[in-house]
Amino acid sequence: MNFDFFFSNLPELTITGLAFGAIYALIALGYTMVYGVLQLINFAHSEVFMYGTFATLWVVMALGAADADGVQLIAILIAALLAAMALSALIALALERVAYRPLIKRDAPRLIALISAIGASFVLAELMGLRDRIAGWLHLDDNLSEYVRKAKINNSMAGAIEKPRFEVAGVSISSIDVIVIVAAIGMMILLDQFVRRSRLGKGIRATAQDPETAALMGVNPTRTIQYTFLIGGLMAGVAAFLYMLKLDATNYQVGFLLGVKAFTAAVLGGIGNLRGALLGGLVLGVAENWGQALIGSQWRDVIAFVLLVLILLVRPTGLLGESLGKARA
Amino acid sequence: MPEAILEVQNLTLKFGGLTALDDVTFHINEGEILGLIGPNGAGKTTCFNAVTGVYRPTSGNILFQGGSIVGLKKHKITQRGIARTFQNIRLFxxxxxxxxxxxxxxxxxxxxxxxxxxxxxxxxxxxxxxxxxxxxxxxxxxxxxxxxxxxxxxxxxxxxxxxxxxxxxxNPKLICLDEPAAGFNPAEKVELMNLIRKVRDQGFTVLLIEHDMKLVMGVTDRIVVLEFGSKIAEGSPAEIRDNPAVIAAYLGVDEEDAS
Amino acid sequence: MNTGLKSKVTSLPKPVKILIWLLLALLAYALPLLEPPILSTPDSDFASVLFTVSIYCLVALGLNIVVGYAGLLDLGYVGFYAIGAYTVAILTSFHASWPLLLAIPVGVVAAMVSGIILGAPTLRVRGDYLAIVTLGFGEIIRLVVLNTEWLGASKGINNIGRPPNVGDAPDGLFELPHLFWGNGTVLLDTKDTTKFLIFGYSDAVPFYWVALTAVIVVLFADRLIKNSRVGRAWEATREDEDAAELMGVPTFKFKLLAFATGAFVGGLAGGLFATQQSFINPQSFLLLFSILYLAAVVVGGQGNRWGVLIGAFLVAYLPERFRGFEDFRVLAFGLALVLLATLRPQGLLPPRRTVRAKQLEQELDELEEGAGGEETARA
Structure with a gap:
């Protein structure tokens, strides 16, 4: 155990952990909302996020962020954010349409729905991973830029965006971390208010509690489910953009680990509970970052998994309880 | 004096603030058919669930063949000799x-x-x-x-x-039937009534939840009436038929319901 | 679909049926020697492919007990497979030099014990949570191996023990020639022979025979257990856990039993895999494999042991037969999972009424005809 390093860097470790946690929280929203409404683990949500990272990368590279600065750079980044949100939302909606709606209509068992989700997850990841091959068949590969073609590990974005650091009370803080944390928490508050106050949000909550009664009261269940996927997708898009801003690199399998961690965050906070997702994400991010400082970065992913197993055993309803959905035994 | 096979003593069951069963006491004698009736939401099925171990009573006791079965696992209770059917059919x-x-x-x-x-x-x-x-x-x-x-x-x-x-x-000693005639036509109900008697004649004790008053009156030896989680009457079918409290609480409503 | 054929087969006298089964088994054993043209794999060693197929069959049979019979979705099955493989590797090569025949039972028991340790707390959580917990377990096992020098870390472990030879090396008791399929002619290839019974590096045939034997034994055991109180308890638990409990089934105990049995078979498969490969590293135990095994079970028809074997064959064999498409196999199986779930959730060969039940129906009919008078009198 490396206590010296841990204690001398505690503030930095905490802030970086919070930044990762904020990203987990944004992805966790997608899991938590879909679970709240459908009692279904949307296993493929990780790929919704992964597509967002690629959208960010492509837009940033295509618009030449490396040579831009000031207002121009901000415009490029906003374009990248919108592109990531759009692509993620599109994938989420497609998922709902292809992999879930036929099952929901038939009232299929939850295990079958989960298997469908796993299948969809692999299809989406592999399509991204094999896109150079597919482009090859279509004789497009000569026209593709290097950054589009590289599927395995794509770090073309590295260095494209400057990331100034500043110091507060002797602690060096990355401006990106601050942006990530503030943006994520801002989005969460916005969403929380939206679900609480808007007509659509009330429809989502009603459907989560009792789909049949909600339908009788005039809430269109299919539409509500669609919107739930849409919101989850948009949030995953934001998460993807922030993730790329922070780490610069992505690959077609990046979704799996982040997906499992985000799901852990959702369960940790209490699945179906929006505020729980935020709390769970931040707790997980910090725990993971502290843990890796203490016992070594190679154990980072193990920490998340162990935490997941422990929570499910000790307190399966999570820190804040399950609130979006109905109370279940 | 016939021996009681099941004794429900001061059974109380609360879900949060809601009292589903309030101090209910009754017993079943070996070899009899006991009817458990009451309007919807009176706590009949809840009572079943407490007896078969699905819910744990908030207070009170349930004795089966002289021994308490409160807190036993569901499958243990079944192995001891209490079996049941379900209001909504739950086969495999x-x-x-x-x-x-x-x-x-x-x-x-x-x-x-x-x-x-x-x-x-x-x-x-x-x-x-x-x-x-x-x-x-x-x-x-x-x-x-x-x-x-x-x-x-x-x-x-x-x-x-x-x-x-x-x-x-x-191979139970006590068999609990939760609305076995629900959805049956009159002819099938008569057939079922005979069948329940035959079940008893084979040596089983029967606890029967039923909505259809004709069926309950025709087949049971004794009847316990629940309303809002409390027992309001107990006695032979003839006594129950003439009990003003029961008529007020239940029969009047159910006549319209049933016909 | 082919009920005519099916009823003809089931109505055959028992000795004939046994004979047919024996012939089929013999054919399965002889397959790597026959190397039939369409079936055999041009791009890779046919016997090795058959060995892989047998291992997948074994794994699928084990996972079918957990997923198909007991209805517990296990996404970390590869973890048990890894525990079996690593126990064998450590005991025969890395930290000891036990004989393989002793190491495999230990590996199997280790896998089973880990199944119980994982299952005892987790089998109480909700079904879909269980899927995620097992997924986490599978990854923890892999990551722990990857980061532990004592377990070979990323370099892996080589020189894993082999089964003892029967007869003296290098030639064994006798040699079995393979067939060579030329243009329209079939020749005995005297240069390409399998030595009976030498477990060497170059010839996978003896390993295939061992794996096939394991598949047959597990298949028999599966059948015996399925048609018993245990099998019924599993199915009842899968169908309606509460109702099963109220019918006197100790569901938790039986779920744990299913988990341990599945782990047992998974550990056995892992041990056999390790000895045939002679070298293992964490790359052989990726999450991907858990998903492929699940695909095998679901594609074939969970709950039906023959369907599951077909699924395992498809998942293991097709990518080897069509090597050019290997890169696309995950895509294909992902697609297959979605399509099956949305179009045919019961799988290619869904479980059907057992032959035993069919026979009973016939007996009943005969009885009815004989005792018709009595029946009407009683009614």
Whole structure:
């Protein structure tokens, strides 16, 4: 155990952990909302996020962020954010349409729905991973830029965006971390208010509690489910953009680990509970970052998994309880 | 003096702020058919669930053959000799009718992995006995020709009959029937009434939840009436029929309901 | 579909049926020697492919007990497989030099014990949570191996023990020639022979025979257990856990039993895999494999042991036969999972009413005809 390093860097470790946690929280929203409404683990949500990272990368590279600065750079980044949100939302909606709606209509068992989700997850990841091959068949590969073609590990974005650091009370803080944390928490508050106050949000909550009664009261269940996927997708898009801003690199399998961690965050906070997702994400991010400082970065992913197993055993309803959905035994 | 097989003593059950059962006390004598009636939401099924171990009473006691069964696991209670059917049929849909009944018969068996793997004598004996008993019960219920149909493919009435056969297969002393006649036409109800009597004549004690007053009056020896989670009357069918509290609480409403 | 054929087969006298089964088994054993043209794999060693197929069959049979019979979705099955493989590797090569025949039972028991340790707390959580917990377990096992020098870390472990030879090396008791399929002619290839019974590096045939034997034994055991109180308890638990409990089934105990049995078979498969490969590293135990195994079970028809074997064959064999498409196999199986779930959730060969039940129906009919008078009198 490396206590010296841990204690001398505690503030930095905490802030970086919070930044990762904020990203987990944004992805966790997608899991938590879909679970709240459908009692279904949307296993493929990780790929919704992964597509967002690629959208960010492509837009940033295509618009030449490396040579831009000031207002121009901000415009490029906003374009990248919108592109990531759009692509993620599109994938989420497609998922709902292809992999879930036929099952929901038939009232299929939850295990079958989960298997469908796993299948969809692999299809989406592999399509991204094999896109150079597919482009090859279509004789497009000569026209593709290097950054589009590289599927395995794509770090073309590295260095494209400057990331100034500043110091507060002797602690060096990355401006990106601050942006990530503030943006994520801002989005969460916005969403929380939206679900609480808007007509659509009330429809989502009603459907989560009792789909049949909600339908009788005039809430269109299919539409509500669609919107739930849409919101989850948009949030995953934001998460993807922030993730790329922070780490610069992505690959077609990046979704799996982040997906499992985000799901852990959702369960940790209490699945179906929006505020729980935020709390769970931040707790997980910090725990993971502290843990890796203490016992070594190679154990980072193990920490998340162990935490997941422990929570499910000790307190399966999570820190804040399950609130979006109905109370279940 | 007949011996009480089941004694429910001051049973109280609360869910959060809601009191589902409030200080309910009654008993069932060995070999009788006891009717448990009351308007919707009176706590009949909740009472069943407490007896069979689905809910744990907030306070009070349940004695079965003199011993408390509060806090026992559900399958332990079944093995001790209480079996039940469900208001909404809960068979094992993709298993055959015969297999459904065999699962019930297995409650009294102890064949494990290795016994089954090596086909030891115990496995053979239990398999043969269970099979004979299951076929006997299916015949008793009149559905033996459908022994190999999947439970899901049986008609509604046959599914209800299969549930009773499955419960009887666990070799219980007390069998709890939760609205077994729900959805039956009058002719089927009469048939079922005779059947319940035959079940009793085979030596089972029967606890019956039923909505249909004619059926309850015709078949039971004694009746307990619940309303809003409390017992409001107890006695023979004739006494219950004339009890003003029961008429006020239940009969008037139900007449409209039933016809 | 082919009920005519099916009823013809089931109505055959028992000795004939046994004979047919024996012939089929013999054919399965002889397959790597026959190397039939369409079936055999041009791009890779046919015997090795058959060995892989057998291992997948074994794994699928084990996972079918957990997923198909007991209805517990296990996404970390590869973890048990890894525990079996690593126990064998450590005991025969890395930290000891036990004989393989002793190491495999230990590996199997280790896998089973880990199944119980994982199952005892987790089998109480909700079904879909269980899927995620097992997924986490599978990844933890892999990551722990990857980061532990004592377990070979990323370099892996080589020189894993082999089964003892029968007869003296290098030639064994006798040699079995393979067939060579030329243009329209079939020749005995005297240069390409399998030595009976030498477990060497170059010839996978003896390993295939061992794996096939394991598949047959597990298949028999599966059948015996399924048609018993244990099998019924599993199915009842899968169908309706509460109702099963109220019918006297100790559901938790039986779920744990299913988990341990599945782990047992998974550990056995892992041990056999390790000895044939002679070298293992964490790359052989990726999450991907858990998903492929699940695909094998679901594609074939969970709950039906023959369907599951077909699924395992498809998942293991097709990518080897069509090597050019290997990169696309995950895509294909992902697609297959979605399509099966949305179009045919019961799989290619869904479980059906057992032959035993069919026979009973006949017996009943005969009885009915004989005792018709009595029946009407009673009613």
């Amino acid at each position: 849909p993709t298993m055959t009718a015969l297999e459904n009944v065999l699962v019930g018969a297995d409650a009294q068996h102890s064949t494990g992995m290795l016994t089954a793997l090596f086909r030891l004598p115990k496995h053979r004996r239990e398999e043969r006995d269970g099979h004979d008993r299951a076929m006997e019960l299916l015949r008793f219920m009149g559905i033996h020709r459908k022994a190999d149909e999947l439970a899901a493919n049986l008609s509604y009435g046959d599914q209800r009959r299969l549930e009773i056969a499955r419960a009887m297969a666990t």
